[in-house]
Amino acid sequence: MLRASGLRKTYRTAAGDVHALRSFEHAFAPGQVTAVLGPSGSGKSTLLNLLAGFDVPSAGEVWLGDVAVHDLPERERAGLRLRSFGFVFQSYNLVTVFSALQNVALPLGLAGVPRRERDDRARATLERVGMLHRAHHLPHKLSGGERQRVALARALANDPAVVFADEPTGSLDSSTGALVLAALEHVAVDGRTVVLVTHDAALAGRADARLRLRDGRLESVEHGITRRSHDGAIERASERDPADADELVVGSA
Numbered sequence: 001m002l003r004a005s006g007l008r009k010t011y012r013t014a015a016g017d018v019h020a021l022r023s024f025e026h027a028f029a030p031g032q033v034t035a036v037l038g039p040s041g042s043g044k045s046t047l048l049n050l051l052a053g054f055d056v057p058s059a060g061e062v063w064l065g066d067v068a069v070h071d072l073p074e075r076e077r078a079g080l081r082l083r084s085f086g087f088v089f090q091s092y093n094l095v096t097v098f099s100a101l102q103n104v105a106l107p108l109g110l111a112g113v114p115r116r117e118r119d120d121r122a123r124a125t126l127e128r129v130g131m132l133h134r135a136h137h138l139p140h141k142l143s144g145g146e147r148q149r150v151a152l153a154r155a156l157a158n159d160p161a162v163v164f165a166d167e168p169t170g171s172l173d174s175s176t177g178a179l180v181l182a183a184l185e186h187v188a189v190d191g192r193t194v195v196l197v198t199h200d201a202a203l204a205g206r207a208d209a210r211l212r213l214r215d216g217r218l219e220s221v222e223h224g225i226t227r228r229s230h231d232g233a234i235e236r237a238s239e240r241d242p243a244d245a246d247e248l249v250v251g252s253a
Ligand SMILES: Nc1ncnc2c1ncn2[C@@H]1O[C@H](COP(=O)(O)OP(=O)(O)OP(=O)(O)O)[C@@H](O)[C@H]1O
Pocket: 011, 012, 013, 018, 019, 020, 038, 039, 040, 041, 042, 043, 044, 045, 046, 047
């Protein structure tokens, strides 16, 4: 289980201190997609960077099971990221001179997986996201949604406990975005933790939980899915506040 307690981040700048995150507390449930929402500058990426060990908190703790992420030296945090975390970004960040397959195999190589096994696992992971038929394409010959699915396969190749996605559908139209989200939902069903930063209320409405940040503070936590079926009916309303669920559905129309 990924947990944060008393998490703070203060950036010191020439113009003064920026309190990007203040006293953040949350346990991220495995097997669920948790969406992190909030206006620009509210601390979403800061939170992701601290949870994933890219950065260290000014105060507070991040635990992955019994591993104190906040306390590890950079070398060990890098190792933890390779073994236990997967990342998907808005801009895909694929290596342009590598094929889809080589991109997915890259983190396996870094983690020391032998070449033969690396290729087999990369192929299997591409297949899971429906991209095996494009294994030998370079990224510029793929559509945006296809690139993002390759990026997702790369994030999954090491079988990580947690997948972090920062605006993964931000560059995609809504139907392609829905494909990528569906792939992320599958990732969570396998028992992984998915932390999804998004501005998209419709996307967030399909998550299992929603955290709202404002000015670096955790403003609300909401559980429950508001998935819409094709005929527009709500499949499962919010467990906490049905009025909220309606609002999200209206917002996604
Ligand atoms: N390295 C840094 N140095 C100083 N201030 C920073 C740094 N990184 C972020 N900030 C500030 O911290 C606050 C939170 O930034 P953060 O990137 O976490 O926001 P965000 O919620 O991800 O926004 P967006 O939706 O625009 O991506 C902002 O006010 C930002 O200007």
